[in-house]
Amino acid sequence: MVVGAGIGGYVSAIKTAQLGLKTLIIEKQYYGGVCLNVGCIPTKSLLRTAKVFEDIVHKAANLGIDMKTKDEPSINWDKALERKDGVVNKLTSGVKALLTKNGVKQIIGEASALDKNTITVNGKKYHCDNLIIASGSVPNELPLPGFAEGRNSGFLIDSTKILSLPKIPKALTVIGGGVIGIEFGCLFAALGTKVTVIEGAPKILPMLDQDVTALMTKTLKEKYKIEIFTNAKVKEVKGKSVVFEIDGKEQTVKSDYCLESIGRKTVTKGFDGIGLELSERKSIIANDYGETNLDGVYAIGDVTSKIMLAHVASHAGIVTANRIALKANKPGAEDIKMDYSKIPSCIYSHPEIAMIGKTEQQLKAEGVEYKTFKFPFAAIGKALADDDTTGFVKIICEPKYKTLLGAHIIGNRATDMISEFTTLIECEGTITELARAIHPHPTMSEAIGEAAEALESGKSLNL
Incomplete structure (x- = not known):
C-alpha cells in the first residue's frame, strides 16, 4: 500500500506492481502531488512564458527581428495560466493512466494508520503487508505579528x-x-x-x-x-x-x-500514532532503502526531509519498491539503495543553475585537496549564436586520481547539462574520461569538455 500519489508515491506503486506485488495507492487530493500540480511543472510553464517575453522585448532587435508596429508585446496572463493548467492536466491524467495500465488499485481519500498493517480511508479498513508513506510536504509559515x-x-x-x-x-x-x-x-x-x-x-x-x-x-x-x-x-x-x-x-x-x-515542512498526519521514529523536524527517519524503525513500513520523498526534490523522491520510490520485492523473493528485483552524495540539484532561474557534489567552500572547510577550472560560456560558439553568454561551467576534481568532487553550472541549459556529471559519478568515471569524450559542436556542452581538458592537461585550448 502506498499513501500519496506524488512523484515518489506513484513511481513506487508502478514499480511494485511491475515486480509482481498486489498494489494499492491512496491519494487525498490530486495525482502527481505537489510537483505536477503546484510545484515544478506549473512553475516551469510560467517561467517559459516569462523567458520568451523577455527574449522578445530585450533580444529581438539584436537578433535581427523588427517589430511591425511600435507597440511593445504584452502578456496575456489569463492565457499563460490557461496554458500552465493545460500542461498540468495532461501530466496528471497521464499519471492516473499509468497507474491503471500497471494494475495499481486507486482510492481517493485521506489515509490514517491504525497500526503498521491497517489503514483506514473513507471509513473503510485496508490491510497491507508493506506500507510506503509518501505523504510529502507543505510550505512553512512564519508565526510573526500580522x-x-x-x-x-x-x-x-x-x-x-x-x-x-x-x-x-x-x-x-x-x-x-x-x-x-x-x-x-x-x-x-x-x-x-x-x-x-x-x-x-x-x-x-x-x-x-x-x-x-x-x-x-x-x-x-x-x-x-x-x-x-x-x-x-x-x-x-x-x-x-x-x-x-x-x-x-x-x-x-x-x-x-x-x-x-x-522552506517546507513534512506531512505526517495520520501516521503519528503507530510508533514511527521521527526526527527533530518531525520527519520520518528512514535508511537508504526507505526502511523505517517499523518492519514493513517505508518512507520516501519529502516526508523524510533528506533532500526535498522530485527526482530524489522518484528514485527513492524505485529503491524501496525493489527492496520490498526482493524481500518477497520476486524475480527481477534488485538490491539498490539511495546515495545522497550523487544527487544533482537544479534551479530554473534566468540563467539556470545546476550542481552536483561539493562546493569549493565545502572542500576548503573540510581540508580536502582539489583542483578546479572555470570555463565561461562567453567563449562558446553556441552561446554566442544564441545571444546568451552569461555563466560558466566549473569543475572541481581530486588532483591525483582526477575523480569528480563537484560540478557547478550557471547559464542557458544548465539543468540539462548537469546529467553528464551525474552519469560520470555513477559510472565512477574521471576527468580524463570526460576530457576524452567528444562533445558535439556547436553546443553548450563544449564548455564541459573544455573545462575537463584544462584540468587534464593543465592548459585550456580556447582561453
Missing part, C-alpha cells in the same frame, strides 16, 4: 497561491532568497514586476558555490533590477507592507503581494 492577517487578506501568499494570481503584480516582496523565492523572483521580474527579496542569511542561495551565487546576485540586481536585502530579520506584516530589520535599523517595503518562501 502574518495570519496577511494570509487572510490575500496579501501574504505561498508557492501554491502565487501560481494562480489574478493578474501580474506591479510589486512583489519575496521573503526567502532560496530556490523557490529566486525562481519566482526571476519569473515576475522578467514580466515587469518590481521584486524585492528579503533574506536572513548573508547571501541568497547560500547552499551554492560562491562563484555561482556571486554571478546570480549580480544578474538579479543589474539585469532584473531586483532589490536584495541580506542579513535581514523579518519583524511583521502591516497591511500591504513587510517590516524587517538590518543592523538594528527597521525598514519597510510595500507591495501588492508578499511571497512567503521559507
Whole structure:
C-alpha cells in the first residue's frame, strides 16, 4: 500500500506492481502531488512564458527581428495560466493512466494508520503487508505579528497561491532568497514586476558555490533590477507592507503581494500514532532503502526531509519498491539503495543553475585537496549564436586520481547539462574520461569538455 500519489508515491506503486506485488495507492487530493500540480511543472510553464517575453522585448532587435508596429508585446496572463493548467492536466491524467495500465488499485481519500498493517480511508479498513508513506510536504509559515492577517487578506501568499494570481503584480516582496523565492523572483521580474527579496542569511542561495551565487546576485540586481536585502530579520506584516530589520535599523517595503518562501515542512498526519521514529523536524527517519524503525513500513520523498526534490523522491520510490520485492523473493528485483552524495540539484532561474557534489567552500572547510577550472560560456560558439553568454561551467576534481568532487553550472541549459556529471559519478568515471569524450559542436556542452581538458592537461585550448 502506498499513501500519496506524488512523484515518489506513484513511481513506487508502478514499480511494485511491475515486480509482481498486489498494489494499492491512496491519494487525498490530486495525482502527481505537489510537483505536477503546484510545484515544478506549473512553475516551469510560467517561467517559459516569462523567458520568451523577455527574449522578445530585450533580444529581438539584436537578433535581427523588427517589430511591425511600435507597440511593445504584452502578456496575456489569463492565457499563460490557461496554458500552465493545460500542461498540468495532461501530466496528471497521464499519471492516473499509468497507474491503471500497471494494475495499481486507486482510492481517493485521506489515509490514517491504525497500526503498521491497517489503514483506514473513507471509513473503510485496508490491510497491507508493506506500507510506503509518501505523504510529502507543505510550505512553512512564519508565526510573526500580522502574518495570519496577511494570509487572510490575500496579501501574504505561498508557492501554491502565487501560481494562480489574478493578474501580474506591479510589486512583489519575496521573503526567502532560496530556490523557490529566486525562481519566482526571476519569473515576475522578467514580466515587469518590481521584486524585492528579503533574506536572513548573508547571501541568497547560500547552499551554492560562491562563484555561482556571486554571478546570480549580480544578474538579479543589474539585469532584473531586483532589490536584495541580506542579513535581514523579518519583524511583521502591516497591511500591504513587510517590516524587517538590518543592523538594528527597521525598514519597510510595500507591495501588492508578499511571497512567503521559507522552506517546507513534512506531512505526517495520520501516521503519528503507530510508533514511527521521527526526527527533530518531525520527519520520518528512514535508511537508504526507505526502511523505517517499523518492519514493513517505508518512507520516501519529502516526508523524510533528506533532500526535498522530485527526482530524489522518484528514485527513492524505485529503491524501496525493489527492496520490498526482493524481500518477497520476486524475480527481477534488485538490491539498490539511495546515495545522497550523487544527487544533482537544479534551479530554473534566468540563467539556470545546476550542481552536483561539493562546493569549493565545502572542500576548503573540510581540508580536502582539489583542483578546479572555470570555463565561461562567453567563449562558446553556441552561446554566442544564441545571444546568451552569461555563466560558466566549473569543475572541481581530486588532483591525483582526477575523480569528480563537484560540478557547478550557471547559464542557458544548465539543468540539462548537469546529467553528464551525474552519469560520470555513477559510472565512477574521471576527468580524463570526460576530457576524452567528444562533445558535439556547436553546443553548450563544449564548455564541459573544455573545462575537463584544462584540468587534464593543465592548459585550456580556447582561453
